[in-house]
Amino acid sequence: MQQEIIKLINGCLLFFNSNCYTQNRIDKYRSLWKYGILRYMKEKNLSLYTQSLGQEYISDCIPCDNLRHDDREKIRSIQVLDDYLNLGYIRKCTRVPVQHTLDGEIGLKMQKLITHLQSLRRSSVTIKDYELYLNRFLAFLNHSGVYSMNGIKERHILEFLSTTENNKINVASSLRVLFRFWFESHITDWNIEDILRNYKWVKREKIPSFFTTEEVRDIEESVDKSSGVGKRNYAMLLLASRLGLRASDIANLKFSNIDWDKNEIKLTQYKTSHPIILPLLNDVGNAIIDYLKYGRFKSESQNVFISSRAPYVPANKSMVCSAIREVISQSKVKIDGRHHGPHSLRHSLASCLLKNETPIYVISEALGHTKTDTTLTYLRIDLTSLLKCAITVPPVSDEFYTQKGGAFYEQTF
Numbered sequence: 001m002q003q004e005i006i007k008l009i010n011g012c013l014l015f016f017n018s019n020c021y022t023q024n025r026i027d028k029y030r031s032l033w034k035y036g037i038l039r040y041m042k043e044k045n046l047s048l049y050t051q052s053l054g055q056e057y058i059s060d061c062i063p064c065d066n067l068r069h070d071d072r073e074k075i076r077s078i079q080v081l082d083d084y085l086n087l088g089y090i091r092k093c094t095r096v097p098v099q100h101t102l103d104g105e106i107g108l109k110m111q112k113l114i115t116h117l118q119s120l121r122r123s124s125v126t127i128k129d130y131e132l133y134l135n136r137f138l139a140f141l142n143h144s145g146v147y148s149m150n151g152i153k154e155r156h157i158l159e160f161l162s163t164t165e166n167n168k169i170n171v172a173s174s175l176r177v178l179f180r181f182w183f184e185s186h187i188t189d190w191n192i193e194d195i196l197r198n199y200k201w202v203k204r205e206k207i208p209s210f211f212t213t214e215e216v217r218d219i220e221e222s223v224d225k226s227s228g229v230g231k232r233n234y235a236m237l238l239l240a241s242r243l244g245l246r247a248s249d250i251a252n253l254k255f256s257n258i259d260w261d262k263n264e265i266k267l268t269q270y271k272t273s274h275p276i277i278l279p280l281l282n283d284v285g286n287a288i289i290d291y292l293k294y295g296r297f298k299s300e301s302q303n304v305f306i307s308s309r310a311p312y313v314p315a316n317k318s319m320v321c322s323a324i325r326e327v328i329s330q331s332k333v334k335i336d337g338r339h340h341g342p343h344s345l346r347h348s349l350a351s352c353l354l355k356n357e358t359p360i361y362v363i364s365e366a367l368g369h370t371k372t373d374t375t376l377t378y379l380r381i382d383l384t385s386l387l388k389c390a391i392t393v394p395p396v397s398d399e400f401y402t403q404k405g406g407a408f409y410e411q412t413f
Contacts, residue, residue, distance in 0.1 A: 012029070
């Protein structure tokens with residue numbers, strides 16, 4: 001199969017635009033083609049592109065090993081042309097997940113903990129986090145010349161933690177669990193967990209990012225709903241901004257979760273496994289209907305939201321986050337260094353409810369929190385309003401404190 005290269009590139013650009021690729025990404029492909037395959041074909045005085053010609057370009061112009069990021073981008077630009085030439089659409093670029101192997105004497109002992117956690121039916125996300133942190137610790141030990149259990153010393157643990165910049169608390173927690181498991185399983189006869197128990201960190205307080213009510217309205221109104229992707233992203237956006245749903249729950253939303261007769265959304269939260277019932281607001285329901293009728297491709301998936309490209313797989317958390325970040329970025333609202341994903345809209349809803357003097361327990365229920373303490377972390381953004389919605393404590397008479405049998409009563413013998 002062959003096609004005029006200019007016509008092929010124009011077809012790819014149309015596909016990009018119809019599937020809401022960012023302008024930066026489109027410009028990147030233009031540049032890759034201009035200084036890559038187009039220049040290559042001009043030098044050879046060719047105008048018809050074939051898949052074999054694309055492979056020749058890769059062989060002649062891109063090194064076989066030690067690929068840099070730019071080299072991988074060039075290869076991807078050829079894969080895009082091949083997809084559109086042979087399929088009529090462009091497949092989403094997939095990445096092979098990184099495997100964090102645990103080898104050697106120490107690694108095999110670490111693997112015993114992973115197997116134990118799996119037997120306890122810990123989530124796949126938790127297991128992957130443990131594998132990541134333990135793999136890093138193992139690499140540190142090997143780099144330090146430690147390959148056996150007897151070689152692990154207190155200084156290795158503290159040095160490793162001191163060089164860890166991200167997720168230090170999670171990393172330390174993983175090591176604490178590891179050493180406790182080794183000790184209780186008689187893999188070692190010493191408990192290094194004591195070192196970690198006394199190790200202190202200062203956790204920096206994070207002030208939640210949020211948008212004002214006016215900014216949220218401007219973001220919602222900025223969405224172009226003329227395309228299927230726009231209709232989908234708008235419905236996702238409203239679920240985050242009006243109902244405060246997390247990205248994972250938006251992605252996992254199924255048709256069975258929506259009760260159209262009662263105008264309710266019933267679901268079990270992915271993060272907490274806590275069931276919640278939320279009102280299906282008119283604007284939210286209409287946005288979902290508009291997407292289902294005029295924007296969603298035919299699919300047997302029971303998930304409400306699916307990808308905009310074949311094979312139209314169910315949406316995932318990453319897709320939701322990316323879509324909402326893109327909407328906020330393209331709106332006229334100034335981000336000013338604020339986080340601008342779906343969670344910022346969740347914070348924004350909490351702030352809006354707080355300004356309306358909604359009681360804390362009501363905000364907590366609306367956000368699906370099992371504890372009001374969790375809700376309070378969302379509300380540090382507005383202490384003034386927080387004080388206004390505090391529950392009033394009725395006055396207590398002096399007799400309460402002196403009554404016999406009361407909590408403050410002093411018995412005399």
